[in-house]
Structures are given as C-alpha cells and as structure tokens.
Amino acid sequence: MGRPENPIPDPTSPLGRLAVALRNGRRDASLSYVELSDRTRFISPGTLQRAASGTHLPRWEVAQAFARVCGMDAEEVARLWQAAYRSTPGRRSGSSSKPPEPRPDRIEDLKDFGPALEELRQANGAPSFRMMQSRARATGRELSRSTAYRISTGQQPPASAECVEAFLVACEVPPRERTAWLDAWRQAQWRAARQEAGRREEMRQLESVVAGNIRGQVSQETAVWMLRKAGFEALERFRRFDAPWSVECLECAATLRLRLSDIVLVRATCPECPTLTARVREAWAELVTNRSGLLSRQHVRALRAAAVLQPRLHRGHLDVPVFVADRPTLNTLQSADWHPALEEALRRHVRRPFYLDVLLVPDDTTSSRQSGLRHRRLAKAAGLIDGPLESVPPRRDVEHTNGAVQADGAAQRVATAVQNNTVRPAPDIRIPWKPTSNSGA
Missing domain, CATH: 1.10.260 (434 Repressor (Amino-terminal Domain))
Known part of the structure; x- marks a missing residue:
C-alpha cells in the first residue's frame, strides 16, 4: 500500500475542485499513479500526481488523459479545468494580473x-x-x-x-x-472588399495602357511576347492580365506561376536563377582543390589559371563558360578528360538533372589575331567578359635572349601592327553568342 497523499490546500477553490475530481476518479478506477502512467503511455507518475495535488494547474492534455484512463466524464473534467484556468493568476506571464481581454x-x-x-x-x-x-x-x-x-x-x-x-x-x-x-x-x-475593388480598377487601367487597343485587353500574342522579353516561356494559354500563369524560365528551365501584371510592374523574377551561379562557383572551387583525385597536376594548374563565367541552365543543358587567358591553358583544357570531375562536383551542388556542356572562351591573345578578337567580342556581347567570378590576369610567355627577358613575340607584333594601323579591329557587332563546345557529342 502506497503512502497517503498530502491534503489538498483549498478543496473549495476551482483548482481544488479539479484536484478532488481527479483523485476521486483515480480511486474509483483503483489505479496507482504508476499504473495510470503506464496506461497514458506518455505522462510520468510525478506529473499525474501533481495534477491531482491541488497546487499546480495541469496541462489540458494531462487532465484529459487522466479523465480518459480513469473512465471519468470528459465534459465535467473540461468544465472544471477551464474554471481552474480562469482563476489561476498569472497563468501566461507569471505575474499576478490577468492578461488584457481582446477588444x-x-x-x-x-x-x-x-x-x-x-x-x-x-x-x-x-x-x-x-x-x-x-x-x-x-x-x-x-x-x-x-x-x-x-x-x-x-x-x-x-x-x-x-x-x-x-x-x-x-x-x-x-x-x-x-x-x-x-x-x-x-x-x-x-x-477588404473596397481594397480589392480599388486594386482591380488599377489593374484594369494598367492593362488598357499596356494593350493599346480599343478593347483594353492584352491579346495572347502580346502576352506571350512580353513574357519572352522578361525571360519566360508560357506553358499554358494566357487567360487574364491578373491571373496566375504557368511559365518556364528560359535561363534555368524552372517552372513557376506568375501574373502578367507582375511582369509589367517588374515584380516577376525566377527564384532559381540567382542561386545557380553561386552553386556552380562552389562546385568550381571544389574542383580546383581536386578532392576526388581524378585530375592530373597539369589539369589542376590549368583550371586554377582559368575562370568560370556566368553559367546557363536551359532545358536541362547546363552551359559552363570557362574564360582561358593563355595558350598553354587552352591547349590543356581542350581535352574533355577533366569534364567527369567537373560534372561530379556539379551534381553535389546543382540539385537538378542536367547535361553538362563546357564552353571555352579564349582571350584575344590565345588564338589567332582575327579569331581571338571575334571570340572576345562574342563573349562580351553575351555578357560574359564584363563580370567574371574570378579575376585572372592574362599570363605572358617569356623567352630569354642573351640574358634579357623579352615579351612574347606574337603579342608584341600584334600590338605594333595595331599602333601602325596596319590591322584594323573588326566593328563591334553584337551577334548571338554561339561558341562551339569541346565536350563532345
């Protein structure tokens, strides 16, 4: 037989009446606190004993579990618990005053x-x-x-x-x-109805300005054209100016829903594109450390001399442009032997399936005079040369002649020819960048 329980401090108070009811229920069920705890499965005997002590307000779940296991009237226990809850001072903040009533x-x-x-x-x-x-x-x-x-x-x-x-x-x-x-x-x-009516009127006026026709509604052709100008492609037919529209990002092929009104107000952006460059950069930093051991020392030196530019993920094809500043690096990276190591590093950071396509962008001094200028012009037109992720200065091959160090002869002859106006640079025509890939079929 267990030790008798301590008397309830105030049996007539709301908290005391709850404790009396819980004790009577346990006595009628002929259960000890240990047996009661085993049947509740998640409440300790000490917690159950404190619930029936009359000194602490038990949690709602504890009181309900106590009543359920002892076969008590759940509604009566709930009424007693709520009365005790209301009468308990500082039940939320620990102060002696009740919280302010909501108004x-x-x-x-x-x-x-x-x-x-x-x-x-x-x-x-x-x-x-x-x-x-x-x-x-x-x-x-x-x-x-x-x-x-x-x-x-x-x-x-x-x-x-x-x-x-x-x-x-x-x-x-x-x-x-x-x-x-x-x-x-x-x-x-x-x-809320007035605000919604005002917003709809603003959208109607904005659509009439964008449409530029008598009906004041944007047509399917105009909507698709504006969508493509913003860098997206429609996946379903255009419905309304302010209705959600399933589209696909032309840069990373991510699927999202946006409104044409958000595109007009320049509030529609792809959440995947900003993270792609950062993830490719992390994979490139991991690649040059050669953690996998798949790269030779020559490849590691060449990759550290190169710089990865802004990548593009279009319809499952991940294009990784690599800026090469000197001819030895270009000759080393022309081989696709290092592509599996890059692909392995990319798959740990880019959480989407892709087909890797590595594009080498040589400097104007790494190839012939005309093709080097053309490659650089095309890369600049594509927005790749303006902001590389890593700034790698071009290397100069030097040769020793009679103890004197002279600059590379080919580069010096090109500079002299430009100064004498015997070689005129080609006009800066912005052509779509379509470099050939060295990653094979």
Missing part, C-alpha cells in the same frame, strides 16, 4: 481577425479544437477542428459571419458580447 474595436482588417480570436480563445480557457467543434455542434452550428485551427493560427480569416459566431460560441462568449465581434468582422470585410 474587437481594435481590429482594422481581416488579417488582424485571426490573432484577435486566438487571444479570445486563450482568455476563455484555451479549449481544444476538438472541444470547440463539439460545443459548436451542440448549438446547431458547424465549426470543424481544421477551420478553428487555421483561424487561430492566422492562416485564413473567418469566411462568413456564421463561422465567426460558431467560433465565439465554441469559446463560450456571452451573446451580448458577440455583437461587437460580428460588427468588427463586417467592417473588416467591407474594407
């Missing part, structure tokens, strides 16, 4: 309604969502547990006045206080 007159829009109703639920005993559903059904109203949860967490505002009233009934709000909450909801709904 519906402070609600300005629908997004404030959920937090205000959650404060109301906490101030009225924090009933569980299951109990709220039961209370609403007992009065002939419908309030599912999922709806009550989404309203309390602010995921969605109440959809109707009936939903608001069911929530208030579930929180046991007196009828005379429900009118203020219903009036606050109608005011917030009216403000």
